[in-house]
Amino acid sequence: MHSLQKITPCLWFDGRAEEAAEYYVSIFRNAKLCQISRYPEAGKEHHGQEPGTAMTVVVELDGQRFTLMNGGPMFQFSPAVSFQINCESQDEIDYFWDRLSDGGAPEAQNCGWLADKFGLSWQVVPTILPSMITDPDPEKCNRVMSALLQMKKLDIGGLKKAYAGP
Template identity: 70%
Template sequence: MHSIQKITPFLWFAGQAEQAAEFYVGIFRNSKICDIVRYTEAGQEQHGQPPGSVMIVSLKLDGQDFTLLNGGPAFQFTPAVSFVINCESQEEIDHFWNQLSEGGAPEARQCGWLADKYGLSWQVVPTALPTMLMDADTEKAGRVMAALMGMKKIDLAALKKAYAG
């Protein structure tokens, strides 16, 4: 059993929690599947999953605890909730963007936002972005925002160029 953090994202899947966990663990370093709990006769009727099938997968993604539930098709992910991945370099942005968008929503959203093949939304952004957007020079910050709004996958060099003027 792994330690329990104070707040843990708990994600509802229609039936692919184990596959999703394997997908995410393959993308993020310092990641692993910690525990798998299976449905029994006593719990399966609520979510329509057969006894013995995966109910809950506990995992760590880059050290962050997550819990995935196979709860059936009652709920779907929406872009109203997303996970931000703070990236130090274009190489890191490209890695996460390319891996997470594979098989995902055909149209990526703007500003580094994408939906993966399970419908979960991610924002792949450079760590330098908040500093650029909060610059006291509102003209510089405005140029960065204008450049950002025109991007799907973030181009860090283009943001730095906009920032420099």
Template identity: 60%
Template sequence: MQLQKITPCLWFDTQAAEAAQFYCSIFSNARIVSVSHYGEAGREIHGKPAGSVLTVVFELAGQRFTALNGGPVFKFNEAISLQVNCDSQSELDYYWAKLSAGGAEAAQQCGWLSDKYGVSWQIVPSVLATMMADADPGKSERVMAALLQMKKLDIAALQQAYAG
């Protein structure tokens, strides 16, 4: 299999394997691809015991990610999020419930949530990009006004706003 050109790397303290397994349990087309471990080399720098998990490469819906146990130096924030495009309200509700379970601040504005590891996700209807880019500015304005009032997105309400 050819390596994808860009692979997001998610920096965890020590939870890389746990997080990768959690994400793979949520998405139907998901798998752990490989796991690497720390050795003795560089221990004076990384401080991790030999044999502990260094990285976990995993796939969600055909997209590869690397989860890295890099220590407590960096924390996730909302400046970057992973978008999940959903074709129905039931699909949107499923991902919202699964990914927000145990999150510090489960519901944020406009479909954003933080999972229990602090990773930010945006659970959105697949049609949202089309609605927001409509040539009729009235339609996109109404959708934006409705969107700003929501935490978990409501596809029917967005479609109603779009239709006017």
């Protein structure tokens, strides 16, 4: 039995929660589908969903649990909320970027951010970035930030080159 984490993000989908759960579990290597609850007949006049369709799907992605809920078309995802994936290597950045951006919105790709095919925003970032942008040398920080702002998918080599300077 898994103990509940204190805070669990709940993501609102319009009928595609089960599809999204399978999609995310297929992308993250340390992932599992944990639980599915289905809409009952009771309350149909309120929830408007067909009995038996997924109401909530709980997934675990790299140790973080998420609840995906089929709530209807009333609410949509916004880039104001995103999930960061901290990557150790360029290969890892490429892996997540390629899979999560597939079918997503190309216009939402900027500075390591992307929106997947469900409209959910992700930030695919190298673990070395925080130390670069908080370096006490303002010239290094400025060079890294200037390089980052020109990238869609983040490039560790380009960031390191900007950090090192001329």
